[in-house]
Amino acid sequence: EAQVTQNPRYLITVTGKKLTVTCSQNMNHEYMSWYRQDPGLGLRQIYYSMNVEVTDKGDVPEGYKVSRKEKRNFPLILESPSPNQTSLYFCASSPGQGNPLSYEQYFGPGTRLTVT
Amino acid sequence: RKEVEQDPGPFNVPEGATVAFNCTYSNSASQSFFWYRQDCRKEPKLLMSVYSSGNEDGRFTAQLNRASQYISLLIRDSKLSDSATYLCVVNMKTGGFKTIFGAGTRLFVKA
Numbered sequence: 001e002a003q004v005t006q007n008p009r010y011l012i013t014v015t016g017k018k019l020t021v022t023c024s025q026n027m028n029h030e031y032m033s034w035y036r037q038d039p040g041l042g043l044r045q046i047y048y049s050m051n052v053e054v055t056d057k058g059d060v061p062e063g064y065k066v067s068r069k070e071k072r073n074f075p076l077i078l079e080s081p082s083p084n085q086t087s088l089y090f091c092a093s094s095p096g097q098g099n100p101l102s103y104e105q106y107f108g109p110g111t112r113l114t115v116t
Numbered sequence: 117r118k119e120v121e122q123d124p125g126p127f128n129v130p131e132g133a134t135v136a137f138n139c140t141y142s143n144s145a146s147q148s149f150f151w152y153r154q155d156c157r158k159e160p161k162l163l164m165s166v167y168s169s170g171n172e173d174g175r176f177t178a179q180l181n182r183a184s185q186y187i188s189l190l191i192r193d194s195k196l197s198d199s200a201t202y203l204c205v206v207n208m209k210t211g212g213f214k215t216i217f218g219a220g221t222r223l224f225v226k227a
Contacts, residue, residue, distance in 0.1 A: 033215065036223035040124075042203065042219035045159070048212075056212045090159055101147045105215070107159035 004108035023091030031096030032074040036087040122218035139204030
């Protein structure tokens with residue numbers, strides 16, 4: 001089944017404790033992206049990746065890191081989480097060939113993160 | 117001003133009603149447009165792409181007006197199962213490739 005998976009789905013952690021949220025897709029998509037969703041603000045793009053070893057900042061990259069060492073994986077790293085990073089996080093992918101703006105994005109099920 | 121703006125609603129309509137959502141965008145570098153549907157904090161799923169010529173998929177019709185920088189979604193003959201949040205999405209190339217979501221419009225369809 002074609003899908004985007006995220007782990008963990010739920011995470012409660014404490015301020016300053018490094019964490020990684022994994023994202024994996026099995027559709028051979030070139031483009032992957034991370035979003036956070038907060039009430040009243042909608043989804044905001046954190047980072048995106050056009051292909052392996054190519055990443056770029058979205059609208060809200062502060063406090064996050066990403067890497068794209070393999071095509072299928074795009075982990076989101078919070079080196080020192082803070083309470084304002086409490087949010088619902090979605091990973092997404094799309095085919096991306098040619099003009100990546102043309103394609104719909106397929107979303108993972110979301111990761112609900114709470115930082116206390 | 118937000119780059120993509122939607123009326124947050126909620127829209128409360130009876131079954132069978134026709135309902136229209138609008139979305140405005142401010143960046144002329146916007147290149148592609150979509151409507152997604154999101155159920156109760158689950159992942160967004162594509163409802164339809166939006167083209168300048170307009171497009172229709174069953175009870176759903178989407179329109180794009182580049183001159184006025186807005187897109188619309190029309191739902192005819194609303195069903196209870198249409199209750200969800202509808203997200204307006206704009207992709208743009210401004211230095212990099214960005215995706216901007218509207219905050220969403222909540223729809224409740226009641227029997």
